[in-house]
Amino acid sequence: MAIDRNEIEKIAELARIRIADGQMDDVTERITEILQMVDQLQAVDTGSIEPMANPLDAVQRLRPDVVTEVDRREAFQAIAPAVEDGLYLVPKVID
Amino acid sequence: MAWETVIGLEVHLQLATRSKIFSGSATNFGAAPNTQANAVDLAMPGMLPVLNEQAVAFAVKFGLGIGAEIGKRSVFDRKNYFYPDLPKGYQISQFEAPIVGRGVFEITLSDGSTRDIGITRAHLEEDAGKSLHEDFHGLSGIDLNRAGTPLLEIVSEPDIRNAEEAVAYLKALHSLVTYLGISDGNMAEGSMRCDINISLRPQGTETLGTRAEIKNVNSFRFVEKAIQHEFDRQADILDDGGTVVQETRLYDAERDETRPMRSKEVANDYRYFPEPDLLPVVIDDAYIENLRKDLPELPVQKRQRFTEAYGLSTYDAGVLADSRALADYFEAVTKRCGDAKIAANWVQVELLGQLNKSELSIGDSPVSADKLGGLIERILDNSISGKIAKQVFEAMWQGEGSADEIIEARGLKQVSDSGELEALVDEVIASSAAQVQQYLEADEGKRKKLVGYFVGQVMKLSKGQANPKMVNELLAKKLV
Numbered sequence: 001m002a003i004d005r006n007e008i009e010k011i012a013e014l015a016r017i018r019i020a021d022g023q024m025d026d027v028t029e030r031i032t033e034i035l036q037m038v039d040q041l042q043a044v045d046t047g048s049i050e051p052m053a054n055p056l057d058a059v060q061r062l063r064p065d066v067v068t069e070v071d072r073r074e075a076f077q078a079i080a081p082a083v084e085d086g087l088y089l090v091p092k093v094i095d
Numbered sequence: 096m097a098w099e100t101v102i103g104l105e106v107h108l109q110l111a112t113r114s115k116i117f118s119g120s121a122t123n124f125g126a127a128p129n130t131q132a133n134a135v136d137l138a139m140p141g142m143l144p145v146l147n148e149q150a151v152a153f154a155v156k157f158g159l160g161i162g163a164e165i166g167k168r169s170v171f172d173r174k175n176y177f178y179p180d181l182p183k184g185y186q187i188s189q190f191e192a193p194i195v196g197r198g199v200f201e202i203t204l205s206d207g208s209t210r211d212i213g214i215t216r217a218h219l220e221e222d223a224g225k226s227l228h229e230d231f232h233g234l235s236g237i238d239l240n241r242a243g244t245p246l247l248e249i250v251s252e253p254d255i256r257n258a259e260e261a262v263a264y265l266k267a268l269h270s271l272v273t274y275l276g277i278s279d280g281n282m283a284e285g286s287m288r289c290d291i292n293i294s295l296r297p298q299g300t301e302t303l304g305t306r307a308e309i310k311n312v313n314s315f316r317f318v319e320k321a322i323q324h325e326f327d328r329q330a331d332i333l334d335d336g337g338t339v340v341q342e343t344r345l346y347d348a349e350r351d352e353t354r355p356m357r358s359k360e361v362a363n364d365y366r367y368f369p370e371p372d373l374l375p376v377v378i379d380d381a382y383i384e385n386l387r388k389d390l391p392e393l394p395v396q397k398r399q400r401f402t403e404a405y406g407l408s409t410y411d412a413g414v415l416a417d418s419r420a421l422a423d424y425f426e427a428v429t430k431r432c433g434d435a436k437i438a439a440n441w442v443q444v445e446l447l448g449q450l451n452k453s454e455l456s457i458g459d460s461p462v463s464a465d466k467l468g469g470l471i472e473r474i475l476d477n478s479i480s481g482k483i484a485k486q487v488f489e490a491m492w493q494g495e496g497s498a499d500e501i502i503e504a505r506g507l508k509q510v511s512d513s514g515e516l517e518a519l520v521d522e523v524i525a526s527s528a529a530q531v532q533q534y535l536e537a538d539e540g541k542r543k544k545l546v547g548y549f550v551g552q553v554m555k556l557s558k559g560q561a562n563p564k565m566v567n568e569l570l571a572k573k574l575v
Contacts, residue, residue, distance in 0.1 A: 014364055016177055053170040053192075053369045060374040065112045065149035068119030069133040076137060077129070086128035087227065087236030090179040 163198025431468025
């Protein structure tokens with residue numbers, strides 16, 4: 001499976017990764033190599049195998065519905081870049 | 096052209112757990128910002144989610160409530176997108192294997208007819224935090240108290256055809272989830288939020304048109320208005336030969352319009368994949384049966400029982416069974432007084448009237464079910480008339496005590512003593528010579544009307560306390 005430059009750009013945008021123009025060809029080539037390996041795996045007949053959600057042969061342990069956390073806002077906000085009125089401040093994003 | 100509206104609803108329901116879905120933080124509404132946001136909710140490095148058992152149980156209860164298939168092996172997935180109120184950069188949700196599969200939900204419309212609305216699925220996920228875009232020197236403020244609150248997203252089939260059906264569906268859903276006790280259903284606090292998928296197609300055709308999605312509508316009235324507005328907008332476009340663009344829109348209640356929110360193509364590529372931090376959730380039949388055993392009587396069953404056991408009309412049964420608290424109240428009144436129809440009438444007219452006027456919910460009623468039942472007992476045994484009973488009810492509402500205490504203290508007991516009544520009747524007849532003359536000269540048909548005057552006078556003289564049936568009998572005997 002081949003991947004073109006446009007798709008790499010789109011994926012990079014979705015992942016919020018900036019790829020410099022000069023690196024684009026290199027990145028495209030390396031991802032293509034990975035996809036070739038995926039192609040090899042795809043060739044295996046898996047028709048009778050159930051999709052695996054997790055490699056561990058185990059099921060989720062559940063916890064009782066109990067509040068175990070206390071308010072530690074001060075400690076968390078001490079390491080935040082900007083806070084005000086108890087809120088974490090971030091660059092403005094509006095839909 | 097005549098257009099048919101096709102609507103599917105996605106409801107995000109906050110589940111009434113004490114702690115969050117993947118962490119032990121509290122979920123109380125209205126806490127100071129970020130005081131209920133801890134390491135897991137803040138997506139600190141190395142933190143791992145652990146699933147809340149109660150959230151699973153609530154989701155299964157919902158599934159049982161709509162007779163849906165329960166996903167015995169459900170899987171959590173990551174839904175990837177970037178937004179500051181989602182610190183992990185992904186929302187833990189369910190995609191391929193939700194906990195609740197297909198089901199059917201019956202709704203009742205205002206004309207009494209019923210319709211089945213298909214439920215496609217319902218899945219567990221975590222809520223995001225809140226962004227505040229007010230003035231923080233050009234920055235946005237983030238409150239992550241809500242992040243990680245358990246949500247059940249309930250997705251309907253595109254079976255809904257108009258605003259009335261949409262509202263009926265939401266009201267029925269609200270009633271169901273509050274009966275089940277899995278959510279407080281408080282729409283004003285965002286416990287139940289609704290996304291509306293709406294498209295039009297020419298009447299009589301089957302192919303679906305291009306839809307718009309209206310996000311986060313949070314009241315029944317806004318749902319109705321948003322649908323009406325969106326129908327007009329899409330019909331205008333289509334009538335002009337244009338095409339509807341698939342997009343996400345917001346309903347602006349102030350301006351009563353919808354407007355586009357964000358461009359779809361980038362925003363909607365969520366790249367779901369299985370959440371590696373959580374194992375598949377496996378539940379067995381014993382677990383499901385245990386929950387089924389504890390299901391309360393549901394609204395549909397209760398309505399049916401109210402019509403069959405108490406002989407109530409479908410409408411009355413619908414009003415009274417709307418909330419569990421109201422239904423329980425009505426049944427307690429009925430049990431005390433023994434007459435379901437009068438109880439239904441008093442609860443719906445006097446009690447609900449007063450509650451609405453005072454903006455109180457049934458749980459805050461100053462008149463208990465037992466007290467109201469006691470009042471109705473006094474109507475039934477002819478101690479007081481219905482008219483006096485309303486006075487007594489007012490007094491009970493003001494906290495003046497039980498019906499008997501108020502009747503006693505105010506001397507409101509109906510006069511059923513024939514000697515006493517006879518004296519009153521005689522007094523009225525004696526002072527109404529002209530009316531008596533008129534009555535005696537009238538024919539049978541007219542007399543029936545004229546006797547009302549005398550009854551009225553006797554009631555007035557007795558301050559409304561005379562037993563009307565006995566007064567009528569006495570007058571018939573005396574006016575000859």
